[in-house]
Amino acid sequence: MDLVLLGQRLRHxxxxxxxxxxxxxxxVGRAPSQLSLIENGKREPKLSLLQAMASALDVPLQELLxxxxxxxxxxxxxELAHFQESSVYAGLGLxxxxxxxxxxxxALESLIGLHRELSRVLAEQSATPxxxxxxxxxxxxxxxxxxxxxxxxxEAAAGVLQSVRHSTGPLSQRGILDIAAQIGFSLHxxxxxPSSTRSVTDLRNRRIYLPQVASGKGHxxxxxxLQTLGHFVLGHNDPKxxxxxxxxxxxxxxxxxxxxxxEKFAVPFLAAAKADRALAIDDFRDAFGxxxxxxxxxFTNLATHHFGIPVHFTRVHESGVVYKAYExxxxxxxxxxxGAIEGQPICRRWASRxxxxxxxxxxxxxxxxxxxAGTYWxxxxxxxxxxxxxxxxxxxxxxxxxxxxxxxxxRRTVSRCPDPSxxxxxxxxxxxxxxxxxxxxxxVHSHLxxxxxxxxxxxxxxxxxxxxxxxxx
Ligand SMILES: [Zn+2]
Numbered sequence: 089m090d091l092v093l094l095g096q097r098l099r100h101x102x103x104x105x106x107x108x109x110x111x112x113x114x115x116v117g118r119a120p121s122q123l124s125l126i127e128n129g130k131r132e133p134k135l136s137l138l139q140a141m142a143s144a145l146d147v148p149l150q151e152l153l154x155x156x157x158x159x160x161x162x163x164x165x166x167e168l169a170h171f172q173e174s175s176v177y178a179g180l181g182l183x184x185x186x187x188x189x190x191x192x193x194x195a196l197e198s199l200i201g202l203h204r205e206l207s208r209v210l211a212e213q214s215a216t217p218x219x220x221x222x223x224x225x226x227x228x229x230x231x232x233x234x235x236x237x238x239x240x241x242x243e244a245a246a247g248v249l250q251s252v253r254h255s256t257g258p259l260s261q262r263g264i265l266d267i268a269a270q271i272g273f274s275l276h277x278x279x280x281x282p283s284s285t286r287s288v289t290d291l292r293n294r295r296i297y298l299p300q301v302a303s304g305k306g307h308x309x310x311x312x313x314l315q316t317l318g319h320f321v322l323g324h325n326d327p328k329x330x331x332x333x334x335x336x337x338x339x340x341x342x343x344x345x346x347x348x349x350x351e352k353f354a355v356p357f358l359a360a361a362k363a364d365r366a367l368a369i370d371d372f373r374d375a376f377g378x379x380x381x382x383x384x385x386x387f388t389n390l391a392t393h394h395f396g397i398p399v400h401f402t403r404v405h406e407s408g409v410v411y412k413a414y415e416x417x418x419x420x421x422x423x424x425x426x427g428a429i430e431g432q433p434i435c436r437r438w439a440s441r442x443x444x445x446x447x448x449x450x451x452x453x454x455x456x457x458x459x460x461a462g463t464y465w466x467x468x469x470x471x472x473x474x475x476x477x478x479x480x481x482x483x484x485x486x487x488x489x490x491x492x493x494x495x496x497x498x499r500r501t502v503s504r505c506p507d508p509s510x511x512x513x514x515x516x517x518x519x520x521x522x523x524x525x526x527x528x529x530x531x532v533h534s535h536l537x538x539x540x541x542x543x544x545x546x547x548x549x550x551x552x553x554x555x556x557x558x559x560x561x
Contacts, residue, residue: 092129092169093157099127100158101145115144128187129169164196171203176210208326223331225427227338232416235392238342244321245346258377259348264313267347268296271317287316308379311344318343342389349376349386355394358387362395368493369467369482370452380469384482388414397488400464404440406477407552408433417485420461422506435459436511436551437503439466440481449477454494456486458502465489465497514551518558528553 102112109120109127116123116137123141125131133141142149157163165187171177172184185191185199249259252266268275273294281288281299288297296316298309318340327333349372357375361367373383384401391397398417404410413421413429422432434440439455446453449470456465466483489495504510513519 089132089153090129090155090166091126091132092166093155094133094152095127095129096162096166097152097154097158098141098145100162101147101152102127105145107145112141112144116140161193161196164200165191167200168196168203171200171207176206177203207328220330221424221428221430223329223334224430225423226331227334228414228429229427231338231414235398235416236388236414237390237393238339241318241322241339241342242346242351245343246351248321249347249350249352254350256353258375259310259350261310264310268313268317271320273317273320275313286312289316308348308382310348311341311378311382314344314347315340345378345382345386345389348378348382351390354386354390358390358395362491365491365495366493367491368452369469371493380471381480384469384480385414387482391484392416395491397484397491400481400483402434402440402479402481402483404434404479404481405475406444406479408436408441410434411478417464417483418461419464419483420459420506433512435503435505437501437505438481439468439483439501440479442501443468443470443479443481444477449479452494454492454497454499456489456497456500458500460504460506462486465492465495467492467494511551514554518551518554522554522557526553526557 102109107115109123113120113123117140118137122131126133126137138152139149142152145152157166168185169187185195248267248270251270252263254263254266265275273289273296276295276297277300278297279300281297287299289295290297296313298312298316319336322336322339322343324336324340327336354372354376358367358372361371369380369384369387372387373380376383378386381403388399388401391399400415400417400419400421401413402410402421403412410421410429410432415421421429422434423429424432436442438457438459439453442455443449443453453468453470454466455468456463463486464483465486465488466481468479468481470477470479484492505512
């Protein structure tokens with residue numbers, strides 16, 4: 089229970105009835121000082137006393153316990169009280185400002201504004217790479233515990249679809265305009281959107297500005313709109329900290345995917361494919377007209393919850409570094425000390441890397457991989473972007489491969505990672521030839537949250553360097 093809020097509601101009701109603290113004290117048989125502590129949020133009243141006060145004030149008990157501040161002024165006082173109680177404020181060694189009628193409104197507004205700005209600046213500063221990595225790791229743990237299925241977001245998306253009477257198949261641009269209109273926003277495609285933004289929303293005029301991009305370039309423009317609308321539908325406020333920011337982004341992206349590939353249509357589609365033992369991410373993508381990555385990620389939302397198929401998902405750069413990863417099938421990803429996976433090199437024997445050696449990496453690619461955690465089957469797709477090529481992988485334990493097209497592949501590799509002799513160390517013949525005679529300059533993944541992985545050359549794959557030199561020799 090928020091004691092400050094309760095105190096404000098009590099005081100509001102007492103004053104509305106024209107009672108002084110002494111009057112109320114006489115009615116409930118408690119000292120005025122005790123009631124004052126309660127009104128100031130400094131003491132928690134027993135339920136019996138609360139009931140006595142409610143009947144003395146002639147209001148239902150629920151009225152005192154409501155979650156809304158009784159007035160805007162009260163809301164500001166509650167916010168200030170909470171700021172002043174925080175450990176951050178205590179650490180400043182400043183006096184607490186006394187709340188009450190003697191505090192002028194403009195002083196109150198100004199203090200609140202300064203506190204909010206201080207909180208924002210501190211939150212920004214605290215988002216160090218390590219904090220960011222920990223936030224990522226804890227978010228991943230939460231996604232894993234829910235099998236990456238967010239029922240509240242599914243329900244919100246289903247509610248929106250129903251409100252625009254979308255009844256079948258992929259969501260069109262028209263449907264997206266309807267959704268925006270339903271939520272009370274208009275969409276405006278402009279040529280001069282700041283390049284650091286996906287979209288900008290004018291809250292006063294309920295206008296969403298989006299970039300004028302030709303379809304097929306960069307992000308799916310429908311997804312960008314839906315992600316933005318997702319923040320409003322899901323009731324997101326200014327993120328408290330970096331973890332909150334990440335969670336909101338995950339939820340908004342989930343919301344967009346749940347509209348582009350609605351559960352109501354996606355589940356029957358996948359169920360039919362599973363019955364034919366022909367689950368395929370490409371088919372899922374084609375049926376809903378989304379990107380491969382969106383389809384692969386959406387599959388992880390539904391696979392375990394609806395079909396009992398545990399899965400893993402990765403997006404891996406051609407250099408071997410992980411950009412995104414999720415698992416609930418116990419596959420053992422490489423991690424750093426904070427438990428973060430982003431920025432770590434994936435085993436060279438895993439499908440997300442062997443695909444780059446394939447004769448035709450753009451055609452369907454399937455592989456069984458024996459790992460220290462068991463045998464996994466994976467389906468991989470390679471996409472080219474401005475930052476290079478990426479493999480997008482969906483994998484599942486051996487016994488579930490039979491539900492997928494390509495589940496009978498004869499391609500198989502053996503991975504012994506994290507044993508460093510698996511692939512972390514270059515072959516000794518190459519080391520003998522090149523150690524001490526090579527000097528690569530690392531390409532820094534500055535946008536990655538992770539620190540550079542340790543190695544002979546930080547951030548560089550020694551084997552690739554040696555092999556390159558070997559070819560030129
Ligand atoms: Zn390995």
